[in-house]
Amino acid sequence: MRKQSIEKADFSATGYSYTLSLISGKYKPVILYCLMEYEPVRFNEMQRYLKKVADKTLSQNLKELEADDLIVRTVYPQIPPKVEYSLTQRGHSLVKVLDQLCDWGNENRR
Secondary structure, three states: OOOOOOOOOOHHHOHHHHHHHHHOOOOHHHHHHHHHHHOOEEHHHHHHHHOOOOHHHHHHHHHHHHHOOOEEEEEEOOOOOEEEEEEOHHHHOOHHHHHHHHHHHHHHOO
């Protein structure tokens, strides 16, 4: 099998590029990791886990992950309102990838 020349290659068309587009950013990987470890998680719990994240930033990241079908937002009809976030089936399929990132980091930490 012959490799494609670099001039014809289109990184944006790769699966790697697509995966990065879903989980890239400062908070998305941490949000996914938090949900992987502790789901379901409420908004305030997520804020405490992420430490110095603004409400607006966290909210925007959660909306983007929800739009990409990686997390689900569940609203309970009660007063005061209760909202929980958890991984979707598609989000759970990323757990293996996130675990491998953790393993690599533990093995290569300096």
